[in-house]
Amino acid sequence: MSRIKATFASLELAGRRALIPFITAGDPNPDQTLPLMRALVAGGADIIELGVPFSDPMADGPTIQRASERALLHGVSLRNVLAMVAAFRQENAKTPVVLMGYANPVEAYGLDGFARDAETAGVDGVLIVDYPPEECAEYAHTLKDAGLDPIFLLAPTSSARRFEQVASLGSGYIYYVSLTGVTGAGHLDLEDVASRIPQIRAKVGMPVGVGFGIRDAASAVRIASVADAVVIGSRIIEEIESSPEGEAPARVQTFLSSIRAAMDATTVVNAPQ
Amino acid sequence: MQDMSYKLPDANGHFGPYGGIFVAETLMPALAQLREAYAEAQADPAFLAEFTSELKHYVGRPSPIYHAKRWSSLLGGAQIYLKREDLNHTGAHKINNCIGQALLARRMGKKRVIAETGAGQHGVATATIAARYGMECVVYMGSEDIRRQAANVYRMKLLGAKVVPVESGSKTLKDALNEAMRDWVTNVADTYYIIGTVAGPHPYPMMVRDFQSVIGEECIEQMPEMIHRQPDAVIACVGGGSNAIGIFYPYIQFSEVKLIGVEAAGLGVETGKHSASLTAGSPGVLHGNRTYLLQDENGQIIETHSISAGLDYPGVGPEHAWLKDIGRAEYVTITDDEALKAFHDLCHLEGIIPALESSHALAYAAKLAPTLPVGQVLLVNLSGRGDKDMHTVAEKSGIVF
Numbered sequence: 252m253s254r255i256k257a258t259f260a261s262l263e264l265a266g267r268r269a270l271i272p273f274i275t276a277g278d279p280n281p282d283q284t285l286p287l288m289r290a291l292v293a294g295g296a297d298i299i300e301l302g303v304p305f306s307d308p309m310a311d312g313p314t315i316q317r318a319s320e321r322a323l324l325h326g327v328s329l330r331n332v333l334a335m336v337a338a339f340r341q342e343n344a345k346t347p348v349v350l351m352g353y354a355n356p357v358e359a360y361g362l363d364g365f366a367r368d369a370e371t372a373g374v375d376g377v378l379i380v381d382y383p384p385e386e387c388a389e390y391a392h393t394l395k396d397a398g399l400d401p402i403f404l405l406a407p408t409s410s411a412r413r414f415e416q417v418a419s420l421g422s423g424y425i426y427y428v429s430l431t432g433v434t435g436a437g438h439l440d441l442e443d444v445a446s447r448i449p450q451i452r453a454k455v456g457m458p459v460g461v462g463f464g465i466r467d468a469a470s471a472v473r474i475a476s477v478a479d480a481v482v483i484g485s486r487i488i489e490e491i492e493s494s495p496e497g498e499a500p501a502r503v504q505t506f507l508s509s510i511r512a513a514m515d516a517t518t519v520v521n522a523p524q
Numbered sequence: 525m526q527d528m529s530y531k532l533p534d535a536n537g538h539f540g541p542y543g544g545i546f547v548a549e550t551l552m553p554a555l556a557q558l559r560e561a562y563a564e565a566q567a568d569p570a571f572l573a574e575f576t577s578e579l580k581h582y583v584g585r586p587s588p589i590y591h592a593k594r595w596s597s598l599l600g601g602a603q604i605y606l607k608r609e610d611l612n613h614t615g616a617h618k619i620n621n622c623i624g625q626a627l628l629a630r631r632m633g634k635k636r637v638i639a640e641t642g643a644g645q646h647g648v649a650t651a652t653i654a655a656r657y658g659m660e661c662v663v664y665m666g667s668e669d670i671r672r673q674a675a676n677v678y679r680m681k682l683l684g685a686k687v688v689p690v691e692s693g694s695k696t697l698k699d700a701l702n703e704a705m706r707d708w709v710t711n712v713a714d715t716y717y718i719i720g721t722v723a724g725p726h727p728y729p730m731m732v733r734d735f736q737s738v739i740g741e742e743c744i745e746q747m748p749e750m751i752h753r754q755p756d757a758v759i760a761c762v763g764g765g766s767n768a769i770g771i772f773y774p775y776i777q778f779s780e781v782k783l784i785g786v787e788a789a790g791l792g793v794e795t796g797k798h799s800a801s802l803t804a805g806s807p808g809v810l811h812g813n814r815t816y817l818l819q820d821e822n823g824q825i826i827e828t829h830s831i832s833a834g835l836d837y838p839g840v841g842p843e844h845a846w847l848k849d850i851g852r853a854e855y856v857t858i859t860d861d862e863a864l865k866a867f868h869d870l871c872h873l874e875g876i877i878p879a880l881e882s883s884h885a886l887a888y889a890a891k892l893a894p895t896l897p898v899g900q901v902l903l904v905n906l907s908g909r910g911d912k913d914m915h916t917v918a919e920k921s922g923i924v925f
Contacts, residue, residue: 306693309548310547328822330822355810358823359821381809383546404548406553409553413552
């Protein structure tokens with residue numbers, strides 16, 4: 252069983268929902284990534300989404316773009332990101348790591364080599380933001396053959412046909428983008444999310460994580476009451492950005508622990524049927 | 525010889541391995557809606573009639589073709605003819621596409637249009653047409669380009685547009701495109717994104733090409749009236765590649781007509797400070813399509829350089845990538861200095877001040893003409909006028925005004 256599958260299975264048994272924080276690898280500098288990943292685990296992360304920096308992050312808002320730019324100032328490449336994951340795996344065999352990024356660095360690396368090296372490094376899943384299902388059948392199969400989960404996005408505007416495509420190509424979990432906009436945007440339509448998640452779960456047969464617009468314990472708890480996983484990105488990057496040098500891991504851990512505590516306090520009561 | 529077999533892109537927007545739709549899921553429905561609306565508009569004679577009428581009465585089409593006799597005889601060799609897109613309203617070919625897309629936006633009920641711009645020509649054309657149709661207009665422009673193109677920024681403001689400076693990345697055209705895309709994904713319900721070149725996700729490369737093909741279609745009528753045949757070669761500058769595809773596309777079927785795209789070599793391709801994606805780049809994915817890109821070994825997009833802001837782009841339209849691979853078009857480069865010389869020559873010898881972008885195509889024609897017999901004909905797309913470049917050229921020549 253893949254690490255991602257095992258993680259969701261044990262969470263379900265415990266009546267808990269997954270907490271999935273996002274950081275950009277190499278932000279604020281490459282030496283901080285491993286301490287930050289440790290801090291995320293200590294703060295209650297079930298899965299870590301690790302951003303691969305890209306020069307033109309078209310689907311991200313200013314916060315994650317700045318994180319990408321900081322990492323690129325240090326020349327962080329996809330190869331470096333895989334080395335960071337390998338270092339994390341030396342000390343943590345349990346927490347799944349999902350790489351999130353854009354198509355071009357992966358294509359420049361070479362798809363076959365990337366899938367092989369990512370698996371060797373201990374990566375569990377990959378989400379390429381600008382690879383919609385119609386453009387990436389080969390990519391999805393190559394990842395699966397290497398034992399990695401290709402993770403796809405669904406949006407409030409996704410069609411029924413899209414559910415089917417994602418069900419056949421994807422594995423691991425679905426990342427439901429809870430609003431139209433870029434990462435870091437403010438508003439969240441909980442009613443839409445609540446009505447969509449059961450449909451998606453039924454159609455695609457995978458756990459559904461919700462991201463975009465989750466900024467505090469209250470919104471995390473609301474999302475946790477309807478979804479299998481809560482994804483938090485920009486808010487954590489802001490924490491890193493505003494931390495004095497060297498204090499980011501501690502501040503991120505404190506922030507994430509508060510979310511975890513709030514989620515667990517509520518979701519145990521609302522355990523899945 | 526006419527070869528009618530070229531029918532691209534396919535239904536998913538592919539030109540061979542290039543093009544396609546590489547965007548986040550949140551943009552997919554907007555693109556699907558756009559594809560449907562464009563397909564309907566294309567099949568509607570009333571839409572096409574309005575487009576044609578606007579081109580005639582508002583833009584001043586057809587634009588003439590001019591025989592640059594003095595320049596040609598001085599160069600000695602092939603005769604150079606200029607397709608005068610510089611005489612269009614707003615001073616460049618960009619307006620053709622803006623009218624087409626703005627009519628489409630109106631048809632789709634969108635009240636707000638946004639655009640990215642490099643040199644400012646597409647921004648000015650978009651602001652112009654937004655004023656003409658009473659639409660709200662926001663133009664994204666890299667702060668570096670805002671500095672280089674102050675006159676065009678002021679023109680856009682005069683026309684009622686809001687110009688938003690983009691401070692991210694290299695602060696040029698590619699970053700403006702990223703920012704416009706972000707605006708679109710956030711405001712997709714009431715906003716139409718007018719992309720200015722043949723890049724972006726499908727259907728943009730196809731749609732912009734279709735609206736710009738009026739350039740080549742006119743040439744196919746006009747050249748026989750002037751020389752009783754089609755030219756031997758058609759030459760156009762290529763940044764994103766919209767003026768080039770506009771004049772090339774109708775000529776693809778004329779297999780005896782050579783198609784030559786001219787990229788910006790900047791300080792020289794060997795220096796790394798250039799914008800020659802087709803000549804020195806490699807295939808990758810950027811801004812919603814697969815095409816040739818200027819990128820480093822890690823797949824990061826690298827900063828480009830050209831004296832002309834309109835060519836300063838690290839990608840190129842996917843159809844050009846395909847035309848290069850199949851050998852139907854040839855792509856060459858011209859440096860900043862060569863373009864500047866052609867700029868001055870055209871001013872002095874023909875009384876025409878060309879845009880620095882178009883000066884790249886002119887410079888290549890000037891290089892090629894002396895190597896060919898006098899009876900040969902080169903048709904150059906003079907895609908824009910150079911008023912906007914006064915400041916850059918003066919600075920280069922050490923003149924302050």
